[in-house]
Amino acid sequence: MDGSNVTTSLAQPMQVNGLSKSYGPVKVIEKLDMHVDPGDFVCIVGPSGAGKTTLLRCLSGLMPATSGEVRVGGKVLTEPLAEIGVVFQDYRGSLMPWMRTLDNVAFPLQGRGVPKAEREERARKCLADVGLENAAHQYPWELSGGMQQRVAIARALAYDAHILLMDEPFGSLDAQTKMGLEDLVLDLRRRLKISVIVVTHDIDEAVYLADRVVVLSGKPSTIVDTVDVDLGPERDQIRTKSDPKFFEYRNRVMDHIMR
Amino acid sequence: MAKSPHKAALRAHAFRGFLMAWWLPVLAVVAWYVLSDSSTSFYFPPLSKILAVLWRDLTDGPLLGYMFVSLSNMAVGLALAILIGVGTGLYIGDHAKVRQAAMPMLNFLRSVPPAAIVPIVIIALGIGAAPKIFIIAFTCLWPILLNTIDGVRGMPEELSDTARAFRIPRGLTYRRVLLMASLPQIMAGIRVAIAVALVLMVISEFFGASAGLGFYINENKQRFAMVETWAGTILIGVLGYVLSAVFLQIERVTLRWYFREAGAQTG
Numbered sequence: 001m002d003g004s005n006v007t008t009s010l011a012q013p014m015q016v017n018g019l020s021k022s023y024g025p026v027k028v029i030e031k032l033d034m035h036v037d038p039g040d041f042v043c044i045v046g047p048s049g050a051g052k053t054t055l056l057r058c059l060s061g062l063m064p065a066t067s068g069e070v071r072v073g074g075k076v077l078t079e080p081l082a083e084i085g086v087v088f089q090d091y092r093g094s095l096m097p098w099m100r101t102l103d104n105v106a107f108p109l110q111g112r113g114v115p116k117a118e119r120e121e122r123a124r125k126c127l128a129d130v131g132l133e134n135a136a137h138q139y140p141w142e143l144s145g146g147m148q149q150r151v152a153i154a155r156a157l158a159y160d161a162h163i164l165l166m167d168e169p170f171g172s173l174d175a176q177t178k179m180g181l182e183d184l185v186l187d188l189r190r191r192l193k194i195s196v197i198v199v200t201h202d203i204d205e206a207v208y209l210a211d212r213v214v215v216l217s218g219k220p221s222t223i224v225d226t227v228d229v230d231l232g233p234e235r236d237q238i239r240t241k242s243d244p245k246f247f248e249y250r251n252r253v254m255d256h257i258m259r
Numbered sequence: 260m261a262k263s264p265h266k267a268a269l270r271a272h273a274f275r276g277f278l279m280a281w282w283l284p285v286l287a288v289v290a291w292y293v294l295s296d297s298s299t300s301f302y303f304p305p306l307s308k309i310l311a312v313l314w315r316d317l318t319d320g321p322l323l324g325y326m327f328v329s330l331s332n333m334a335v336g337l338a339l340a341i342l343i344g345v346g347t348g349l350y351i352g353d354h355a356k357v358r359q360a361a362m363p364m365l366n367f368l369r370s371v372p373p374a375a376i377v378p379i380v381i382i383a384l385g386i387g388a389a390p391k392i393f394i395i396a397f398t399c400l401w402p403i404l405l406n407t408i409d410g411v412r413g414m415p416e417e418l419s420d421t422a423r424a425f426r427i428p429r430g431l432t433y434r435r436v437l438l439m440a441s442l443p444q445i446m447a448g449i450r451v452a453i454a455v456a457l458v459l460m461v462i463s464e465f466f467g468a469s470a471g472l473g474f475y476i477n478e479n480k481q482r483f484a485m486v487e488t489w490a491g492t493i494l495i496g497v498l499g500y501v502l503s504a505v506f507l508q509i510e511r512v513t514l515r516w517y518f519r520e521a522g523a524q525t526g
Contacts, residue, residue: 060424079426086424093417098439098516107435108425141520159425 009039011162011195012073012083014059019068020220021054027220028054031068034214034223036163036195041186043206044199046216047257052199053089055221056167059197060086072163082112085156089168091148095140101127101151102136108159119158126158127151129192130184146177150184157192164188164196170205179237182209186235203257207249208235215256224256304486313490322475322494329471330498332388333460336395340452344400345445348407349437358408369405373398373459377466386467394463399452406448410441443517446510453506457499472498 014036021029028051036042046052057063059070061080070077072084080086088094095104102123109119127133130150140148149169156164164185170178186209189196200206206213207229215225229249231240240246292306316322351358377394384390418440422432438445464473472495479487511518 057420062420062423080424082426084424086421088417088420090415090417093415094421096418096421096436096439097520098442099435108427110435111425111427111431139516139520141516141523155425 009162009193009195011038011193013037014163014195014197015071016059017069017071019055019058019065019070021051021058021063021066022220029058029065030220030222032221032223034226036197038162039189039193039195041189041196041209041211042198042214043210043212044197044214044216045201045203045206045253045257046221047218048201050216050218051221052201052216053167055216056086056165056197056199060084060165062086082159083161084163084165085159085161087149087152087156087164087166087169089171091145091152092140095148095151095155097139097141100137100139101132101143104140104151105155105158108155123154123158126154129157129188130154144177146173146181149173149181153181153185153188157188162194164194166196166198168200169198171200171202178205183235183237185209190233203250203253204241207231207246207253208237208240213249213253215253217256225252227252302485304489308486309489309493312486313494316475316487316490317494321470322472322491325471325475326494326498328388329460329464329473332391332463332471333395333456335388336392336459337399337449337452337456339392339396340399340403340456341449343396344403344448345407345438348404348445349411349433349441351404352408352411352441353433353437358412365401365405369401373455374462377463381463381467386469390467391460391463391471395456395459398459399456402451402455403445403448406444406451407441410444411437413444414440443514446514450503450506450510453502454499457495457502461495 016032016034019029019032020027032055034042044052044055054063058065059077061070061077061084064078072081096107099107102120105123105126106119109122110116114122124133124136127136130153132147132150132154135143135147135151140151143151153164153169166185169185170181173181182205185196185198188194196209198206198209207227210229213227213229214223215227216222217224227249231243231245231249288306295303295305296307298305313322317326351361373394376397380390380394380397384393414437418436419432422436427436460471461473461476464471465477468474468477472491476488476491476495479485479491
């Protein structure tokens, strides 16, 4: 693994200890342990209906665990933190259609009391980070799905989050847009030295992106395998995906999921 | 190059729309004017006479002042209803437990026919503007309040999750998320409320009033001054039309994002 991340990343480490979540009698997550070191790229994959979104809601502090805990930088997570930026699955629902792109990105900073000029400048910079400097004055619904998801990413970045938490972020995009966004997120991780956690059902995507793939079982979700992906820090849609090691990792993960 | 023929086509289209919307009302007024011109019926005086009296009482009579009295009652009542309805509606919509406790009572209060409370309110609040404003506000409150509650409840969960995940403070969440997300429903509620307010504005002036459009109609009716009664009625009809047309424009501007978003998703 790329050990240099640990020393240069600004992110706090995340530690999940014995996390369980149930809705009434229904167990969704069972005694889950994992950790995300600063600068790590971790993908969580599992069969559909495995409670991935529930897990993400627990990791983001939106939902309390039934038992166990999530620690961020040593502190137990009890509510959403400024350290964590969330990118939701449904970008159409998570961007405010009455706000222009710039305002959507700057809105969380308004909540923090950042003066208007300053937050707009920061939003502009983050829009540039995701390649959308020219879309500042458009409304989200004037943008394509891929661009909307870029706005959602820019919003999480503007918020100053060092841990990017993404729920099936590219699930509803076409293949080409999806590849572009995957590489964008890899690039952001490298440039901004953030940690990224992606919850996905897409095995290829998980292996392509991650330093570590956490494989969940079906309900109740437990970790059945953790795969350290040794494909180097630089990934390439064609070369990485034709590397024999890529197939090895992919088959190992798939073996768990299909079982 | 291709732009100006396109514009011309748009203008022609708009003109056709205008004709389609207006030919029937214009025809009806003209027919009324012509057909009633020789009328000798006491109850259906000629439109020409009605309009003449309307003009006389507007320019040289009490009608303009009455209109001001009535409209200001309506404006104050409606404003109160919007303020209270939207404020409490956002709160109730956002709190499931409060909603459970409050809904049965709200549904009861909403189903009290507004005209039925007029006598009680006038006895309780006396004559003057207060009871009229109260009646208008009370009646307008329900469509606005209930629509606001529905609007908040219909908001996508991702939006409230987003507000929470980004630690947006409560006040700001109410103002820029809940309020905006339910604005289409709120505006629909206000549209209903305006129609209701107009009715209550008139009815509330039938009792214990000494000014206002309702008073004007009612008083002339009691004097069997049919032409004046007709004049007042027509004025209120026109007023209602103008108010709803103005509101439609306000709605178009404030909800531009909403209509255009809907258009972007279907088209």
